[in-house]
Amino acid sequence: MRLAKLIFLFILIVELVGCVANSGTGQSPTPAPSSSSHQSKKSAVASASATSTNAYIPASEESPAENVPLPDLPNAAKRNSKDGATAFAKYYFEVINYTVESNDTRPLKRLTSRECQICGETLIDPADRSARNGTWRVGGLHHANVMDSYMSAKDKAVVTLHFTADGGYMYNASREKPEKFDAAQSTVVSMGLEYDKGWKVYTALFGSD
Amino acid sequence: MRYFLVLTLLLLSTAISPFDAIAAGSNVKPPCTENIRFGGGDVNHQYNGCPDDPEGVEPFATPKPPPPDLKEPRTLHVENKKPKFRIKELDMCVPGREQVNHCTSNPDIKSCPDGSYPVIRQLLGTEGKNKGRVIRQYIYCPGDEIDAPVPEENLVREIRITIDMFRNYPIKGSTIRSAPDKFSLRNGHTHFWASEETQEFKSNLSGSDVRIKAIPIQWNWNYGDGAKRNLNFPGEAMPSHTLHDETPTSHSYSKTGKFGVKVTTLYRGEFSVDGGAWQAIPGQAAVPSNSLPIDVWRTEKELIATD
Numbered sequence A: 001m002r003l004a005k006l007i008f009l010f011i012l013i014v015e016l017v018g019c020v021a022n023s024g025t026g027q028s029p030t031p032a033p034s035s036s037s038h039q040s041k042k043s044a045v046a047s048a049s050a051t052s053t054n055a056y057i058p059a060s061e062e063s064p065a066e067n068v069p070l071p072d073l074p075n076a077a078k079r080n081s082k083d084g085a086t087a088f089a090k091y092y093f094e095v096i097n098y099t100v101e102s103n104d105t106r107p108l109k110r111l112t113s114r115e116c117q118i119c120g121e122t123l124i125d126p127a128d129r130s131a132r133n134g135t136w137r138v139g140g141l142h143h144a145n146v147m148d149s150y151m152s153a154k155d156k157a158v159v160t161l162h163f164t165a166d167g168g169y170m171y172n173a174s175r176e177k178p179e180k181f182d183a184a185q186s187t188v189v190s191m192g193l194e195y196d197k198g199w200k201v202y203t204a205l206f207g208s209d
Numbered sequence B: 001m002r003y004f005l006v007l008t009l010l011l012l013s014t015a016i017s018p019f020d021a022i023a024a025g026s027n028v029k030p031p032c033t034e035n036i037r038f039g040g041g042d043v044n045h046q047y048n049g050c051p052d053d054p055e056g057v058e059p060f061a062t063p064k065p066p067p068p069d070l071k072e073p074r075t076l077h078v079e080n081k082k083p084k085f086r087i088k089e090l091d092m093c094v095p096g097r098e099q100v101n102h103c104t105s106n107p108d109i110k111s112c113p114d115g116s117y118p119v120i121r122q123l124l125g126t127e128g129k130n131k132g133r134v135i136r137q138y139i140y141c142p143g144d145e146i147d148a149p150v151p152e153e154n155l156v157r158e159i160r161i162t163i164d165m166f167r168n169y170p171i172k173g174s175t176i177r178s179a180p181d182k183f184s185l186r187n188g189h190t191h192f193w194a195s196e197e198t199q200e201f202k203s204n205l206s207g208s209d210v211r212i213k214a215i216p217i218q219w220n221w222n223y224g225d226g227a228k229r230n231l232n233f234p235g236e237a238m239p240s241h242t243l244h245d246e247t248p249t250s251h252s253y254s255k256t257g258k259f260g261v262k263v264t265t266l267y268r269g270e271f272s273v274d275g276g277a278w279q280a281i282p283g284q285a286a287v288p289s290n291s292l293p294i295d296v297w298r299t300e301k302e303l304i305a306t307d
Helices: A002-025 A031-051 A082-102 A106-111 A117-133 B002-027 B163-167 B301-306
Strands: A135-139 A142-153 A156-165 A168-172 A179-181 A184-195 A199-206 B085-091 B119-125 B134-140 B176-179 B183-185 B189-194 B199-205 B208-222 B228-231 B250-252 B257-273 B279-288 B292-297
Touching: A082 A106, A082 A117, A082 A142, A082 A156, A082 A184, A082 A199, A106 A117, A106 A199, A117 A135, A117 A199, A142 B085, A156 B119, A184 B119, A184 B134, A199 B134, B119 B279, B163 B279, B176 B257, B176 B292, B189 B257, B189 B292, B208 B279
Parallel strands: B085 B279, B183 B292
Antiparallel strands: A135 A168, A142 A156, A156 A184, A168 A179, A184 A199, B085 B119, B119 B134, B176 B189, B189 B250, B199 B208, B208 B228, B208 B257, B257 B279, B257 B292
């Protein structure tokens, strides 16, 4: 009898410890409770943003950024000149950051020629997929400095910049484990720009490329 | 007996949870996450375990048209004899102007093994659709081989002084002096200074008179004891200097011994064709100096006392 009591007590303790450990890490392998908790969080965020109208909320581990402000194209960046191209290249990096935060590719598509394969492959298509698949990231913003800029034809310019990008974490809607990504070392990029009523990127060459 | 039962239970209960985790782990697909980074770069999680694009969804990226053949012989273009490419070179960084050029933003831009900064070479098209378009880019250090050189006949004929041509002119390195002359005491401030001399050369290139100027802009000191530093001024003679005076170009040895002091001077270049305007040569020529031997002694009070 005493033995049975002891075994019961032991099982109780083991179970209790197990429960606490599970809830502590929050990594229950069963999908049902986690997805329901995500939905409740999502609706909580939705109701919160409904009350505070259009306020910018940065991305967090809970949810993607909301109401990311789209930077305005400065007037200087509209001119077909060396300075115009320089201002445009700086603006392009601001729009990259807007896309990194929002997954909205429409502004970037307006500034990018489809000829720029690397722009599609590394910026626009990943962002479109992210929007479809419900993935987002915290961090990953780009920081660029212009090194050189010149007109290479009447309607063309080459702007050379070097940039770094922050590290961060990637999240997804199914609330699986976030993935860490590293910061980018200083990278030199030369952007080929073409002017037709406005500048567009037709190529981007990275390092020795 | 009692202990045995408790022990088996303990073993069983610890065994169950890891098994659970392994079983769950094997069923979980890699998470669908994706990063957005211009150029892709060193991102290791670009696209991970996400579903395929749905039917009818067109990616923005289209396959790149094949690049123009850089080495295609010009004879194939008889109807259009214009060379197809031109070269534009620019400085990655200019010594002394690192702040202005944002070269010191974290992380710093790496310099070449000889202490100069790399040169960015861009190849631009000159005809048809490619006119004014940047096609290739190479970042190289003096002495590096460029992996896809373009034959001269495919390039616009223009007088261009590359960093490797510039380095081949007999540019003299700085001469180093020290006070006290070639001698110092441990922990004293030995004053060093280097000469600063702009040098000019004349050449004849493709029938044009070309003048080349080499202007010193940076002095990279190596004191021989492991200490190094880069300065954008050479220092100057200071007749009243004593070992107690620290100067902008002095160095203090913490050990006795014989050391060889060297300075590598970085020269920027300019060239002028047939008396025309001076144009900058991207890159710097790193020229080593002579080695100045320096003998560092120690002072001991007891020596003075016994004397």
